[in-house]
Amino acid sequence: MKFRFAIAALATVSVGLAFAQTPTPQPAPQAAAPTPAVAIPPAPKPAGTAWVLMDYTTGQVLAGENYDERLEPASITKVMTSYVVAAEIKNGKIKPTDPVLMSERAWREGGAGTDGSYSGFELNKTAPLVDMEKGMAVQSGNDAAIALAEHTAGSEEAFASLMNSYAARIGMKNSHFVNAHGLSAPEHYSTARDLALLGQAMIRDYPETYAYNKIKEYKVGAMNPQPNRNLLLWRDPAVDGIKTGHHSGAGYCLMSSAQRGDQRLIAVVMGSTSEKQRADDSMALLNWGFRFFETHRLYETGKAIAQQRVWKGASKQVQLGVAKPLLVGVPRGRYADLKPSMDVPKVLEAPIKKGQAIGTVKVSLDGKLVAQAPLVALNEVEQGGFFRRLWDSFWMWWESE
Structure with missing residues (x-):
């Protein structure tokens, strides 16, 4: 019985402590039909130093x-x-x-x-x-x-x-x-x-x-x-x-x-x-x-692009987004090749204020970073009651053992 209880507990904790889902860039309206990639010719060379x-x-x-x-x-x-x-x-x-x-x-x-x-x-x-x-x-x-x-x-x-x-x-x-x-x-x-x-x-x-x-x-x-x-x-x-x-x-x-x-x-x-x-x-x-080259608006202000588990809070999730629109410039036709990722803490504890910096969203192309922006909390998460904090503290302790 104790073994099955431990397995269930660890499964619960592992879900809670996992990274938030990796965000996927949402194309701007004009990018609904992807632009075919084209070979980029050399830039025109100015007369000058x-x-x-x-x-x-x-x-x-x-x-x-x-x-x-x-x-x-x-x-x-x-x-x-x-x-x-x-x-x-x-x-x-x-x-x-x-x-x-x-x-x-x-x-x-x-x-x-x-x-x-x-x-x-x-x-x-x-x-x-x-x-x-x-x-x-x-x-x-x-x-x-x-x-x-x-x-x-x-x-x-x-x-x-x-x-x-x-x-x-x-x-x-x-x-x-x-x-x-x-x-x-x-x-x-x-x-x-x-x-x-x-x-x-x-x-x-x-x-x-x-x-x-x-x-x-x-x-x-x-x-x-x-x-x-x-x-x-x-x-x-x-x-x-x-x-x-x-x-x-x-x-x-x-x-x-x-x-x-x-x-x-x-x-x-x-x-x-x-x-x-x-x-x-x-x-x-x-x-x-x-x-x-073209510029795409990947993420809009105030729109959730991921959510993260919160411990010891009145609610269990916080929505993450960007404080300012995130734009990125890429060679024309390479929009679909962008690779987004997130760098966020594995453990978040309440209280969390709206607008609080939580982590970073990054966008890469061909392995090179082309854009990044701070991730912020889009909603406030107040501290939970005594029993919520006690219960979450137990599970966090259990996971650390």
Whole structure:
């Protein structure tokens, strides 16, 4: 009798302690009819020193050349400046309504008397911070970049230190900044991959500030409206940024991004030969990426993808899901080859709060991890009564022996 009792107990416990069921990706509606897999031809090669095409969702490099080579980023630097300003606003250090002074230094080093691009804000007068940001993003104003740096950190030198600190957090391992505008300077450099990571962070972390980059023209004071130098904004409505750059040492540079449906790509071209060439090459890269890769929405927020046994709780199960939609980018036609798995504790004890992190869902393709997200509890599980806790404690003890 005791033997049969033990066998039954162990069977019960083994069911309770087992991993939750492995989730299976649910195709997005448009993926109901799988796209046939196709051979991916080589990406179109831009005329330039370095380039990269990155999948925004996963950060995966889809194609590139010399993308870890340190080069002068020119005015793409201003995306880093925008990121720092947006971060400092979020941290409560500055406000979008702050009056920002166009100082003597900002006007002389970045204004109309220089060879670089300028916004046209008047010397020794203030403008709202948000206007200065648009003057920097749309007109690529060097004067606005310096004024924003001085307002944010007291000096451009101190601001550059902030730039490097935030760059490190983003994961830009081969970048170093010494100014806010991108004019040529010793030890001022970045890489195509790092700049793509910066674009990814800007879109993800500060979408409202990022949106300034798709404004096609901007007017300051009595000046005529100045057009955005990103020619792709006029060629493809899916393009919504990001930033151009040019000086003699850097050549013509462009960091661009476009979104079609759930799929977003980021392209960076550095050291190109002309304004038109950098636009043509960037558009070719984006079109190639959209043609031969696809993004799928695997799991939606708030929908259960698995359930897990809970011990000592008022209920015996907790539903698991994701806090944010989980998207994944794959070569076109390879959706069915994705392999999902879960990393969850074998033993969960109540109480469990709704939204509590429980484990991780991972998705692999050809043995390589392509996406992952935290698993969270979709329902609360309160602690059970005295006898429930005592009973479950007994079975947990029995299993441990």
